[in-house]
Amino acid sequence: MATAATVSTLVVGAGQAGISLVTALRELGDTGPVVLVGAEPEPPYERPPLSKSYLRGEHDRGSLVFHDAAWFADLGVELVTGDPVVTIGRDASGGSATTASGRTLTFERLALTTGAVNRGLGVEGADLDGVHSVRTLADADRLAPRLRAAREVVVVGGGFIGLEIAAGARALGSDVSVVEATDRLLGRAVTPVLSDAVLQAHERRGTRILLRSHAVRLTGEHGRVTSVQLDDGTELPADLVVVGIGAAPSTALAAQLGLLVEPRGIVVDEYALTSDGVTVAAGDCAVGPNPFDRGEPGTMRLESVPHATDQARAAAATLVGHPTAYDRVPWFWSDQGDLRLQMAGLPHGADRTVVRGDVAAERFSLLSYRDGLLIAVESVGVPTDYLAVKRALEKGMTIEADSAADTSVPLKRLITRARGTRTS
Template sequence: MTGRLVVVGASYAGTQLAFSARDHGFAGEVVMLGEEARMPYQRPPLSKAYLQGKMAPPAMLLRAEAAFRRAAIELRLGERAVAINRAAREVVLADGRRLAYTKLALTTGARVRRLSVSGQNLAGIHHLRDMGDADALAAAAATARRAVVIGGGFIGLEVAASLRTLGLEVVVVEPLDRLLKRCFPPLLSDWTLALHRRHGVDVRLGATVAAILGDAGRVCGVHLGSGDEIAGDLVVVGVGVDANDELARDAGLRTDRGIVVDAHGMTSDPSIAAAGDCTARLDLEGSQPGGGLIRIQSVQNATEQARAAGATLAGTPTLHLVQPWFWSDQYDAKFQMVGHGSPDDEIVLRGDPESGKFSLFHFRDRRLVAVDSVGAIRDHMTARKLLAHGTELAAHQAGDAGIDLESFCRAASR
């Protein structure tokens, strides 16, 4: 296929999509637009190894610059797309220039949510989404004594662990009655809470932020809905992200809390694909109670979805039906999750939480749908195979540490 493929967005999804299109025979021009002036880089380490100073920028690159040259992928960094003219098949850039396309891919990612409270614009309030954010937070942490982290989700907890490792006093403020309530069952929420408290983090559950307090234009603490005040010279807000779907919506593409795509990564326009955190896709696997559209925010999902979308744009229709998997590092604990779990699933424990090595198997209608593992890498890898093959597994078998679950995978592959 010839013509010009324009990829808007230069992170995991954009990079993978461009290379996938090349790998599947797209012979025309490939142009990737990135708002940041940096080469495409890894994002998960930003809240962990990079923030702690254990990983340098060169090690963060997704691919070397030479790899883009070899694949004849033109990187245009520091350029922002502001509109799409579908009739003319053009992308409008911030400086007014227009870039024609034959095929278009939107990999625009997501943006952090902001608090709407008094004091939200004080100096010393940080969010974490890109390397610039991480650099600013690391610099602030070098002189801060006490941090208040608003939000007990993955980003908030990873940042809390990193700041605590750097020697700061840390308070986590979470409005729900347990950590990661929307994705963890109670046992795992409780274990995570104990992990952070064991490392000296003050976790306040069921607490809301009514205002951020300041002194001479700089943050000095937070005021809770309960009336309590928490002192802090550094505040990190981690209350979720929203899809960057405005370009698509303004161009008339179907959106619903994200750019709606099918199992090939294609939008409602047959010449436009989308992949990564900016998308919402149909729940073809029936993995979530009630079905409908699902949004998955993970590196693995962005990469696999982009691989399928790039191939499809190049003329090789490819399905993206891979089970999602996720991970999180907090202190010395490695969390690994696969599948679409729900706190309402039947939960079966395998292993001993006291040992720091255990897994929680999620069953729904007697079917294995997800597995959450902590320090149990073998369980996680086996679970990915079990779910990929749709292997039948009974709840009592999952919970019996004496049963070799790998044998079920071998039997399914025969």
């Protein structure tokens, strides 16, 4: 028989955004009952190590978990794991959700932090044994022993996750090929200069990069993958294939609620508020206004830990009646073996890129400008540059482009007030 419970706030989705939202609720003084519901059997955990150090055996499972049961008990938060919400409905005063086990949860306030799911390859042979993707801890647990034993690895997709896994496989001694459909690596996220630098760095480490290439068929023997066939007829031997071609936002529950949803996610405003005016959404499932005032206008879906955390805090503030616009400077990082990328701001729409340092030596920064105003930094091996620009952007400051390339002068000494802005 289904059981029922009434809570002040129901948070659906126990990833980075979900755990950040319930934490922020308590930090903002909210004391009402909260239920955090996750589809996975594990308590909320860090996801970034899954494509990097966890695959190499450098983290045990316990070290990934954010908080133990006592933490949730102390905060008055009920954590439900392994029992996803499957149906949901609401009106202006509240609503009701049902989990897969038949449990009913009635609520006054609702937050959707449902995340995203990996896109499938969608070609013949994609269901063969030895074909993997990584998004969850269970995914990483299945892949890790295979990766350590693999001899020939093909990674389909030249985004952050694909390149992180490729770097790990190469470090473990595998022959690695990366198949990317577009004309450059990391094309949706970084400047062409960084794309080219990352490609060369991976090739120096022995990874084969194939741009403008499409996997059209996976072949196997006895149910296990043995090769990847490309659109130009090339056949790449593979005893392991890892697919990293992006993620689709999880919007089914939002659609049930009649919320405005587009292919990129659940539509929210700068306060993380959805189209019904009462439900909030945050993290990988949401698409909203660019939070960076120097970025291109319009809406976007950002996939990163900092974004999920910051947008979830904005959502919590909205729920407690103190709406605060989400306007943080986006920042990201990616560890690809011994290659560490750090980025702040958004380089989209830049009309000038200043190269600072030695690209070939993998110690450089790229500063992006639009109309003479600094809008982003991409650093490899120079964390001081990254931090200087991140802090400058957060304070509404800039660095003159004509001075930025001089590595004899620390960037923090070049920071000046941006015309037409005020410092904070």
